[in-house]
Amino acid sequence: MYISKAGFKCQxxxxxxxxxxxxxxxxxxxxxxxxxxxDIFSQKNTEILHLTTELLSVFVFSSVVLLEFQRLDGRxxxxxxxxxxxxxIVLMMDYMNAxxxxxxPAFITPSSSQKSIFFSLAxxxxxxLTFAAIAASLTFHGRKMxxxxxxxxxxxxxxxxxxxxxxxxxxxFIHGEGVSIVKxxxxxxxxxxxxxxxxxxxxxxxxxxxxxxxHFALSSVCMALFSLLVTQYQTLSDTYxxxxxxxxxxxxxxIYKSVFIEGVLYPYSMVNKAELYASKKKNELKTxxxxxxxxxxxxxxxxxxxxxxxxxLKTYFYLxxxxxxxxxxxxxPPDVIDKVLPFLRTALKGxxxxxxxxxxxxxxxxxxxxxxxIPENDKSEKxxxxxxLIENMTEMKLAEKENEELNRSRAELKKALDQHAIVATTxxxxxxxxxxxxxxxxxxxxxxxxxxxxxxLVNSGTHPPRFFKTMWxxxxxxxxxxxEVCNRAKDxxxxxxxxxxxxxxxxxxxxxxxxxxxADITDRKLAEQNVHRLAMYDxxxxxxxxxHLIDKAKSLAKSKHHTQGHSYALLLIDLxxxxxxxxxxxxxxxxxxxxxxxxxxxSIVLSPNLIARLGGDEFVILLDxxxxxxxxxxxxxxxxxxxxxxxxxxxxxxxxxxxxxxxSIGLTIINACDFELSEALKQADIAMYHxxxxxxxxxxxYDPKLQASILERNEINQGLINAIAKKELNVVYQPIHNTSxxxxxxxxxxxxxxxxxxxxSPDVFIPIAEETKQINQIGQWVLEQVCExxxxxxxxxxxxxxxxxxxxxxxxxxxxxxxxxxETINRFSIQPSRLKLELTEGxxxxxxxxxxxxxxxxxxxxxxLSLDDFGTGYSSLSYLTRFPIDTLKIDKSFIDKMxxxxxxxxVVKAILTLATSLxxxxxxxxxxxxxxxxxxxxxxxxxFQGYLLGKPQSFNHRE
Numbered sequence: 001m002y003i004s005k006a007g008f009k010c011q012x013x014x015x016x017x018x019x020x021x022x023x024x025x026x027x028x029x030x031x032x033x034x035x036x037x038x039d040i041f042s043q044k045n046t047e048i049l050h051l052t053t054e055l056l057s058v059f060v061f062s063s064v065v066l067l068e069f070q071r072l073d074g075r076x077x078x079x080x081x082x083x084x085x086x087x088x089i090v091l092m093m094d095y096m097n098a099x100x101x102x103x104x105p106a107f108i109t110p111s112s113s114q115k116s117i118f119f120s121l122a123x124x125x126x127x128x129l130t131f132a133a134i135a136a137s138l139t140f141h142g143r144k145m146x147x148x149x150x151x152x153x154x155x156x157x158x159x160x161x162x163x164x165x166x167x168x169x170x171x172x173f174i175h176g177e178g179v180s181i182v183k184x185x186x187x188x189x190x191x192x193x194x195x196x197x198x199x200x201x202x203x204x205x206x207x208x209x210x211x212x213x214x215h216f217a218l219s220s221v222c223m224a225l226f227s228l229l230v231t232q233y234q235t236l237s238d239t240y241x242x243x244x245x246x247x248x249x250x251x252x253x254x255i256y257k258s259v260f261i262e263g264v265l266y267p268y269s270m271v272n273k274a275e276l277y278a279s280k281k282k283n284e285l286k287t288x289x290x291x292x293x294x295x296x297x298x299x300x301x302x303x304x305x306x307x308x309x310x311x312x313l314k315t316y317f318y319l320x321x322x323x324x325x326x327x328x329x330x331x332x333p334p335d336v337i338d339k340v341l342p343f344l345r346t347a348l349k350g351x352x353x354x355x356x357x358x359x360x361x362x363x364x365x366x367x368x369x370x371x372x373x374i375p376e377n378d379k380s381e382k383x384x385x386x387x388x389l390i391e392n393m394t395e396m397k398l399a400e401k402e403n404e405e406l407n408r409s410r411a412e413l414k415k416a417l418d419q420h421a422i423v424a425t426t427x428x429x430x431x432x433x434x435x436x437x438x439x440x441x442x443x444x445x446x447x448x449x450x451x452x453x454x455x456x457l458v459n460s461g462t463h464p465p466r467f468f469k470t471m472w473x474x475x476x477x478x479x480x481x482x483x484e485v486c487n488r489a490k491d492x493x494x495x496x497x498x499x500x501x502x503x504x505x506x507x508x509x510x511x512x513x514x515x516x517x518x519a520d521i522t523d524r525k526l527a528e529q530n531v532h533r534l535a536m537y538d539x540x541x542x543x544x545x546x547x548h549l550i551d552k553a554k555s556l557a558k559s560k561h562h563t564q565g566h567s568y569a570l571l572l573i574d575l576x577x578x579x580x581x582x583x584x585x586x587x588x589x590x591x592x593x594x595x596x597x598x599x600x601x602x603s604i605v606l607s608p609n610l611i612a613r614l615g616g617d618e619f620v621i622l623l624d625x626x627x628x629x630x631x632x633x634x635x636x637x638x639x640x641x642x643x644x645x646x647x648x649x650x651x652x653x654x655x656x657x658x659x660x661x662x663x664s665i666g667l668t669i670i671n672a673c674d675f676e677l678s679e680a681l682k683q684a685d686i687a688m689y690h691x692x693x694x695x696x697x698x699x700x701x702y703d704p705k706l707q708a709s710i711l712e713r714n715e716i717n718q719g720l721i722n723a724i725a726k727k728e729l730n731v732v733y734q735p736i737h738n739t740s741x742x743x744x745x746x747x748x749x750x751x752x753x754x755x756x757x758x759x760x761s762p763d764v765f766i767p768i769a770e771e772t773k774q775i776n777q778i779g780q781w782v783l784e785q786v787c788e789x790x791x792x793x794x795x796x797x798x799x800x801x802x803x804x805x806x807x808x809x810x811x812x813x814x815x816x817x818x819x820x821x822x823e824t825i826n827r828f829s830i831q832p833s834r835l836k837l838e839l840t841e842g843x844x845x846x847x848x849x850x851x852x853x854x855x856x857x858x859x860x861x862x863x864x865l866s867l868d869d870f871g872t873g874y875s876s877l878s879y880l881t882r883f884p885i886d887t888l889k890i891d892k893s894f895i896d897k898m899x900x901x902x903x904x905x906x907v908v909k910a911i912l913t914l915a916t917s918l919x920x921x922x923x924x925x926x927x928x929x930x931x932x933x934x935x936x937x938x939x940x941x942x943x944f945q946g947y948l949l950g951k952p953q954s955f956n957h958r959e
Contacts, residue, residue, distance in 0.1 A: 086130025892926025
C-alpha cells in the first residue's frame, strides 16, 4: 500500500499528540461515568469558573483574530478571512455567554440560563462552521476589514436577538430538571459535527503534515466532549458543567497553540532562516566575484538594463553614461542589437543560449566575446529576466591587466557597496569622502552634509574618549578594528552599529584611507536592554529585584567607602496583613497595592540609595549615601524609617476600595568593611520579625545597644503623648530672692514621673517634646497649671510675688501664642504683672521683626519678659537694646565656675555691667553656696535662685 512521505513523517513525529488525545478521551469518560453524582462546586464558585473559562476563551479567540488580521506572511492565506469572520463571532458570543450566566449582573435584560445557553450554542455553532469551512478548504475572498466588519455585524444581530428574544425560544434549561430535550438535540448535532470535522482535520494532517490541522482536530474533539458533557448536568453547579468548561478551555488552548503561538513564532524562524540564507548567498557571491573575470549584465523581460558589473562597465564604453533602467536599444549600437536580439528572444522562451560575438571597442579594437544567456524564472516558471555572462577573449595580457584592475575594483566594491551594510569611506585623517544610502538613511544626514565632515557629526557622547583613542591607535597601525558604537542621528535619536574599520595601506605601509562597514544592531541592543530590565527589575513594580540588589552590594564592596569606616543601613519592609488583603479583595487589588507602595517608597528613597522588591510583599532599602548616616548619628536612620512607616500607613485608594496597611520594618546598620548582603538581610529579617512580634507597624534595630537607645527614645515619645491625660506631669516652683534673701517670686519647673519610665529628667524629655512638636501642648498645659494654682492659693495675695514660666522657641513661633496667653490669664483672673515669661535665646532664630512684635504685644498686656540662660546661645548687644526684655538670667554653668575660673568670672562681671548700663534686672541661677551669694551681691546682682535659698517644690510642700 502507498503511504505518502508527509503522512509517514506525521505518524513518527506526533506520538505525543496521540497520547494527549487518548488521555483527553479517557479523562472525559472517567468524568462522565464516575463523577456523575458528585456536586463539588457551589453556585458562586461555578459562576467564577464559568466567567474565568469564558474570558480565557474570549482572550484566545481575540488573540487569534488579531494575529490573522495583522498577518503579513502568506501562510494559510486562504484561511485568514474564514478565521477573522468566524472567530470574531465566536469571541463575541463567548463574551455574552460569560456576562449572561445566571447570577451575573443584568446586561439590558436579566442574566439567565436561557440567555447564556443561547450565546453558548451560537458560539459553538459558528466555531463548528468555521472549522468546517477550513476543513473543506473554502476561501473567503476580499479584504480582512470587510470580513471583520461582517463578523461584528452578525455578532450585533445575534446579541440583539439573544438579549431581547432568547426568552421566546423553546426552553433550553429547566431548573430542577436539567437541560431540555431541545438543548440535548442541538448539542448532539454539534457533537456529530465536531466529530466529523475532527476526522477531516486529522485526515488533512496525515496528508499535508501540518500541525495546525492536528491541533484543530484535537480542539474539535474537545468541543465534541463539551457538547456531550453539557447534556448531562441538572444544576448550574453540576460537576458535568464544570468539567465541560475545563474541556472547552482545553479546546481553546489547542486553537491558541495552532494559530497564535505558531503564528507569533513563525516570523522569528523565518528571520533566522533568512539570515542563514543571506549569509550563504553572501559567501557564494563573494566566491563568484573573487573568481570570475567576466562581464555580467542582467536584462528584464522587456530588455531593460537592470544591472551590470564593473567588468562590463570597463569593457563596454556604451555603459559609461547612466544606463541602468534604459532599454538596450538606447544603450548599444544598432549593429550590436541586431546580432544579439535573436538569441535574447530565444532565451526568453526558457532556453539557455550560448553564442559568440565580436564588436568594436572604444579605441576601435575588436573585442571577441563569449556570451552565455541564462533565463531567470519566477515561481510560475515564467522568465522574468536574463542573466548575461560575457567573457572577454581578447589578448591574454590585456585580459590579465584588466582582470587585475577588476579584482581590485571588485574587492573595493564588495567592501564599500555591500547591500546589507552601512558604508563610509574616509581619508587618512578621518574626513568622510563617501557614504552609501544606508548611512544616510540611518543617520538622517544627506550625503552632502556628511562628506567633508568627520564622524564627530554623529558622535552620541555615549563612549569615553579613550574608546575612540584605542580605535585610532589600532587602525593607524594597519590593523582592522571592530566594535559596537552608539551614534546619534540628526533628529537626536540614538542608534547602535556593529562597526568594522578596515585600513588600506599604501606603498609606504601607511593607511591612506579607511572603509567603515557597519551593521544596524539597534534592535538587538534594545532587546538586550529589555532582557537586562527583565533580569534586574521586578516585572510588577518595576523596582530593582534581588539580583539588582546583589549587584549593588558587589559594587559597594569595590567602592572607596568600603575601606573608609563608612556604614550602610539596610531596611527590610514587610506589609502587615497583606495576605488578608489578597484573600478578601483579590490579587488584582494586592498587585495595585504593591505598585502604589513602590511609588510612595520611590518618592522617599533617593539615589544613590536603592529600593528593591525581594518578592511577595517584602521590600528592601539599602542606604549607602554618607549623608544618611552622619558620624554615627543613627537617629537619622530611625527618622528615615519612621517616615517610611508613616508614608505606607496612610490610606490607599485602589480601584474603588479604601485599603489600609502598615509596615513592619527591620533595620540593621553595618560597617562598610564588614558589609555582606546575605548577613545584612538575615539581620534585617530578624529585626523585622521582632517588629511583627511587638505588634506590627513597628521599627526594630538589629543592634541591641542602638535598638535599646531608639526604643527608650520612642518610649519617651509615646509616654509624653498621654502624660498629660494620665496626670504624670506636675509643676514645681523654685523660689527667687533679693539681696536681703526676701522672697520676691518663683520659677515654675516641669517634672515628669512616669509609672513605666520612672522620674525622667527635663533635659531628656524636653528636647524630644520639641522635636515631636508636643512642646506646644505641654507648654500651654504648664501655663494653665501655674495660673490655676496662683488663682486658688491664698499665699499669692502678695501682689509683689510673681511666677516665671519657661516658653520654648517652638511654642513662641505659634501665631496663636499671644492670644492663648491672654485667654489663659483672663480665664483665671491673674494680674498680668505677676506673670513672667522666660524666653530662651533660640527664639532669636525666628527673625527680629516677628520677635519684637510678639514681645511688644506681651509687654502691652503687662507681662514681664526674661531672657533665660543668657550668654550660652545667640547673645548679642543689638537685640538687648532693641527687644523689650526686663530681666537677664545668668546660666548656672557660669555661676558654678566663676570662683575658680577667671574666664567665667569675667563673663559674670560683663553680664552684670551690661545689665546695669541697660537698666535691666539680673537673676543668678544655680546659687548653691553662701560664698557665691556674697560674691554676686558685691558685684551688684539683684536677684538669686538656687538650692542655697530653696529647692523646687510643689505648692503643697513650699517652704
